[in-house]
Amino acid sequence: MTRVIGLMSGTSVDGIDAALVDISGQDLDIKVELVEKATYPYPSALRERILSVCAGEAISMPEFAQLDDAIAIAFAEAAVNIQTVHEGASLIGSHGQTVFHRPPIGVEEANEVNLGYSLQLGRGPLITALTGITTVSNFRAADIAVGGQGAPLVPRVDAALLAHPNEIRCIQNIGGIGNVTYIPNRSGDWLSQIRGWDTGPGNSLLDLAVHQLSDGTKNYDENGEWAASGKICQPLVDKWLKHPYFQAPPPKSTGRELFGFDYITQCFDEAKEYQLNAADFLATLTELTATSIVYNYRHFLPQTPQRVLLCGGGSRNLYLKQRLQALLGSTSVTTTDEFGLNADFKEAIAFAVLAYWRQDGSPGNLPCATGAKQEVLLGEVFER
């Protein structure tokens, strides 16, 4: 058994999720027990800085270096604090903070020019130095180097922890960005039949809209209550759904570059002619998240799933969950909690597992999800 800390801050940039887990077994046959979990919010100045860099603000190299280290220090503190009660971790898997993600440009053969590029700040060696614990970081680079999207990386972990012998499942994360893992019955060559891609916006647009509509007093629509009091403007949803990202087949991945500040500004502009109030606008944006997920399923899944398991912060948005259930009809919508995997900490747990696999010599990517040419070891290891 190895005690591992998984650290993740996602596209919502709300804070660092830390999971302390005990892992045993090998490759897909692993057992993972969640011992401790906590979220450490970023100091607000650091969060604002990260969000503006994500929105494309230019920074100098010294500012870049300072930001990289400020994030590494925050991640190292999270690793120390998560061990206040239960100590003894011998490995850290740190995703870091994505500040830039560019998928490969759509040409047949990946080469130097059209490979993707994905940048996560919070350098691993500093986390090792500050914690004294071997750290694995920079998980996306190796998949990208072999032509992959570098995302999503969670599908192999979903497969290991949530596959079922006779139920076709979709695991739908709704973070800032949404991503799905499609898992067929665990039999035969099921692993090569898995699919995974980013479905589009999760909460990123909603959070930006809530911040603006509440004059900065709120950062998200708690339980979806504000949106639930509004009326969906279907013509706008239909228009937004024509975005090329939804129409494109997988493999595909995205980020705040596409569904961030510029896009929400465009949404506000396009909504003007419909004279929506704040609640109507949020109901319409929530519908875009729900409909884009279902649109992706209808067009690109090999088969209709029997069950959809939600995770990520958006799984707590009751109105969004209700809309997803309505749009999916007979497919049952629940959360990973009901299947023994904490829905809020699944990504942090996943990076603990990916670090464990790296140390064990097992690949972490799934080429049928990321589009990479081959399976590869993910992450750079910085020994204590």
Ligand SMILES: Nc1ncnc2c1ncn2[C@@H]1O[C@H](COP(=O)(O)OP(=O)(O)OP(=O)(O)O)[C@@H](O)[C@H]1O
């Ligand atoms: N009770 C709640 N009601 C509604 N929305 C919620 C609730 N709790 C969390 N959220 C939403 O979930 C978001 C955070 O989700 P999460 O932490 O999964 O995102 P992330 O990991 O940063 O993103 P990604 O998975 O794209 O990397 C919040 O910004 C908020 O929009």
Ligand SMILES: CC(=O)N[C@H]1[C@@H]2OC[C@@H](O2)[C@@H](O)[C@@H]1O[C@H](C)C(=O)O
């Ligand atoms: C570049 C990047 O950070 N992508 C994230 C983001 O957040 C959700 C979605 O977009 C997913 O593709 C990915 O994270 C998860 C952990 C993944 O790689 O599976």
